Amino acid sequence: MNEVELDGLTTRYPGGGTIGPVSLALRRGELLSLLGPSGCGKTTVLRMLAGFVPPTAGNIRLRGVDVTRERPHRRGVALVFQNFALFPHLTVFDNIAFGPRRHGVARAEVARRVERLIAQMRLEGFAERRPDALSGGQQQRVAIARALAIEPAIVLLDEPFSSLDAQLRESTRFELRALQQEIGFTAILVTHDQSEALSVSDRVAIMRAGRLEQIGTPHEVYHAPATEFVAGFVGRANKIPGGIVRPETIRIVAPGTAGALSGTVGTAAFLGAGSEIVLQTAGGQTLTVATDGQAPLRHPPGSTIWITWPPDAVIRFGDSP
């Protein structure tokens, strides 16, 4: 039995505009990312799951029970808000205990649960602090602990890293993934950041204009994107006749190599670990090449380079579902 099933979930806005139909299923302990540009409806799908946006069609089943019409406070779906929405007047302990207390969990059990989560989230010593006395990363861990305290069928994470600063964002990403696997909770993570989605998810669902474009493992959506939109949104893609080719599969070769394409270097950007060369081919095509960090020194702007890529690096659409 799937832990979570969305079946043709749709909502129509009064002013026109439709999100859905969205159908997907999550196994227990799976982390699925809903990835898409802003305004594609991914947050709306999350809010339908949480009960804050009523679906106009389709249904939601949690552990086999239909909760499509259930009111928000009776769903057993826990939402981690973008800004965490911690209760400012309550301590860390009381924030985490809020859910179980509302669900009538016995006092001793509430304390046990909260203590366990505080330990798991490495929040020891912060139980009596108020949220405003915590760092961004700690606040996020409290928000996740508070969500897990109601032992939900699923945890919904709405852009959980967007309110953290850039440095913290990457480390927190893997920390969250490690916790998710250790505790084994099922989660949907909404994000517009493809590297975030690729690096933490079991599967990625790409949304565009209210609909799902593709669902697959990070490898599948990167190496076998179903549509050009997916190819362009997940990683970068060079459009070539008959498909796309990824910048890192293009090789710079010796001038005059048989079958190679020549072009003029437009920009050569040094990125630290590597570099990115944008070139203009004789045919007027613009291609981006991801290569080693020394390349800009050898191939300054204006110079001519020869490139090639293996035939199996070309991703075609239409022939792969």
Place this chain on the structure above:
Amino acid sequence: MMRVLGLVSFLAFLYLLLPVLVVVGSALGETSYLAFPPHGLTLRWFAVALADPRYAHAFLTSLVVAAASTLAALLLGLPAAYALARFDFPGRRFVETALMMPLILPALVLSIALTLLFSRSGFTAGTARLVVAHLVICTPYVVRVALPVLQRLDVALEEAAQNLGASPLAGFLLVTLPAIRPGAIAAATLAFIVSFDDIDLAIFLADPRAPTLPVVIYSAIQLGIDPGVAAISALLVLLAGAGMATYQILLWRRQAA
């Protein structure tokens, strides 16, 4: 520039404080009529005022009326402000403006209107009637103070409460209300003062056998100003000062904790 501003603020402060100084000063005089600066120095008039049962009764009546009006104004005004802040319904702006009306309407006009209304509907004189009348002038203050506080409050907090299993009502009581507590306290204080200070409505609508303190002071002045009136007024000033000091000390303690 700074020195000029400092002088202006000092003058403004003095101007605001002057009536208080006059009242307290003239209550300390030995003469049986009001004089400022006072001739001589005595606490006799305070003893006279405190011994007068009319003042004591009126003070109690005012307390009861103000407390009841404040409670009722909070029960009516906070949900109204909440609805105005959270929901977009037809006529929302009209309701918002209508709720502010009693602030603009002269209290005397309101007094006459309410007197007519009450006598027609057979709502006879009594403390309850005055509380109902004060509700009209106190509620707008509660709405006015609470509305911007509620509008600033993050909706996600209430959604989080519901998401964690709190019914909308439980969410309001456990999350919204504590989060807006400073605003609610300010609203309650204002409502209490508005009711406690009111004379226009009280003259028309108070129970003649149990008038409020402003009514008693007013009639005492009409009968002839004696320092007893000044003494009771000075006591009110002291009470207000003590209240403010207590509040400030509590605030400091909280910040220190």
